Amino acid sequence: MDESEPQLLKQGAEARVYICKYLGKQTIIKERFQKKYRHPDLDIEIVKERIRNEARSILRCKYANIRTPALYLVDFERRKIYMEYLATNITVKDFVIKHGSANEHFDTIAKMIGQTLRKLHDYNIVHGDLTSSNMLIIPKVQNDGDWFDPAWLAKGQVELVMIDFGLSYIDASVEDKGVDLYVLERALLSTHSNYENLFETILEAYKTANPKGGVEETISKFEEVRARGRKRTMIG
Amino acid sequence: MVSTTQPKYQIIELDPDTNTKLKLYLFKNVQNVEMIRDNIIHGVWKCTGIKPGLIIDPFQVAVAANKAVLDEKRDAMVTRSVYTEILYNLSATKNISQSLLKFGIHKDMHILFCFLVTEDQDTSSEIIPKIEGEMCSMKDLSKFTSFEETKHVYKLNHLKGNERLLDLIVSKMATKAFVTH
Numbered sequence: 001m002d003e004s005e006p007q008l009l010k011q012g013a014e015a016r017v018y019i020c021k022y023l024g025k026q027t028i029i030k031e032r033f034q035k036k037y038r039h040p041d042l043d044i045e046i047v048k049e050r051i052r053n054e055a056r057s058i059l060r061c062k063y064a065n066i067r068t069p070a071l072y073l074v075d076f077e078r079r080k081i082y083m084e085y086l087a088t089n090i091t092v093k094d095f096v097i098k099h100g101s102a103n104e105h106f107d108t109i110a111k112m113i114g115q116t117l118r119k120l121h122d123y124n125i126v127h128g129d130l131t132s133s134n135m136l137i138i139p140k141v142q143n144d145g146d147w148f149d150p151a152w153l154a155k156g157q158v159e160l161v162m163i164d165f166g167l168s169y170i171d172a173s174v175e176d177k178g179v180d181l182y183v184l185e186r187a188l189l190s191t192h193s194n195y196e197n198l199f200e201t202i203l204e205a206y207k208t209a210n211p212k213g214g215v216e217e218t219i220s221k222f223e224e225v226r227a228r229g230r231k232r233t234m235i236g
Numbered sequence: 237m238v239s240t241t242q243p244k245y246q247i248i249e250l251d252p253d254t255n256t257k258l259k260l261y262l263f264k265n266v267q268n269v270e271m272i273r274d275n276i277i278h279g280v281w282k283c284t285g286i287k288p289g290l291i292i293d294p295f296q297v298a299v300a301a302n303k304a305v306l307d308e309k310r311d312a313m314v315t316r317s318v319y320t321e322i323l324y325n326l327s328a329t330k331n332i333s334q335s336l337l338k339f340g341i342h343k344d345m346h347i348l349f350c351f352l353v354t355e356d357q358d359t360s361s362e363i364i365p366k367i368e369g370e371m372c373s374m375k376d377l378s379k380f381t382s383f384e385e386t387k388h389v390y391k392l393n394h395l396k397g398n399e400r401l402l403d404l405i406v407s408k409m410a411t412k413a414f415v416t417h
């Protein structure tokens with residue numbers, strides 16, 4: 001296999017994710033392709049905005065001590081971001097599906113997620129697309145393989161990586177943060193309907209993560225949004 | 237068996253569209269810095285001289301050089317030549333003169349040389365023999381790095397430890413066109 005030829009890893013609705021050897025390293029290339037239904041000029045503007053948001057928030061997370069991939073090149077002309085490939089990873093989604101809540105480390109993961117989201121929001125970053133596939137669990141020290149051993153969790157040898165920041169924004173309001181949490185709750189309910197306590201555990205960790213407090217307003221906004229959502233589902 | 241002239245340079249392939257490779261040489265105790273600097277500044281020597289004190293990993297230079305050759309190809313450089321563009325790209329700020337001053341060489345004894353090598357051009361073979369200094373292995377780069385100074389230059393003084401330093405530096409470099417650092 002020629003490593004310098006891009007290998008398609010994921011095809012999404014807005015982007016293709018490739019792995020490729022670049023500058024001597026295994027690299028993720030995320031390309032935002034053209035959407036035919038959009039006017040070309042508008043399409044370019046939207047894509048630029050997404051790329052800018054993604055790169056900016058990935059960097060800002062690093063200041064907040066949240067692990068994100070390192071950025072190698074942001075190329076607006078090619079509509080691509082080149083970033084660090086975290087070869088040894090499992091998405092939270094796959095972890096939950098594979099290991100389920102029977103896994104003794106289920107709570108550990110949920111708590112890590114809650115704490116990370118709290119750091120994110122305390123740094124005024126709203127992710128905009130919180131799902132369990134936009135969170136990766138990786139060993140603190142990357143190894144050569146691309147397999148993931150759940151035993152690492154017991155030893156505290158893992159960290160949570162946040163990705164996919166195209167819809168994110170900075171300087172978010174409490175309302176935005178509340179919506180962010182609600183988006184996650186909905187996503188988890190639909191992807192992991194059999195694990196109802198997953199979101200509750202995350203939310204609990206989110207509330208208690210920062211002893212300085214200051215989260216009540218966000219939580220009440222979240223509850224407001226959730227109540228509105230419930231009403232809508234009942235009507236619709 | 238005696239190994240004679242073992243090559244000590246490092247080569248990193250840049251963006252495939254540019255057909256260019258980055259070739260790095262590290263020298264210590266250089267005696268003819270003034271002559272080297274003159275030749276580089278006046279564009280007689282096609283290469284960049286970098287202060288190794290601010291480089292924590294060759295990859296840092298690769299990220300800067302890669303953007304430089306891409307922008308040269310696209311006619312989108314900020315500075316006058318691809319060699320100064322590498323210095324500019326190494327910096328996290330948009331201040332051109334400050335960037336060149338900080339990362340370029342002046343009276344430095346130790347120098348990291350970067351060459352941009354293509355199919356039909358490799359200027360290193362003419363220039364390297366003219367350096368009056370001791371060629372070092374790239375593995376020795378860390379001996380020249382000042383983490384304190386590097387963190388200061390990249391405004392990362394608060395960072396605890398150095399494990400995430402390269403990540404932060406290259407990410408800052410990659411975003412400086414649209415993020416104010």
Ligand SMILES: Nc1ncnc2c1ncn2[C@@H]1O[C@H](COP(=O)(O)OP(=O)(O)O)[C@@H](O)[C@H]1O
Pocket residue numbers: 009010011012013014015016017028030069083084085086087089091133134163164165
């Ligand atoms: N830096 C990375 N390292 C390893 N895998 C990644 C990385 N970035 C993305 N992926 C994988 O690619 C998938 C899609 O990437 P993502 O940025 O979420 O794009 P999309 O917008 O299409 O969802 C992720 O769920 C993950 O499995």
Ligand SMILES: [Mg+2]
Pocket residue numbers: 133134164
């Ligand atoms: Mg995604």
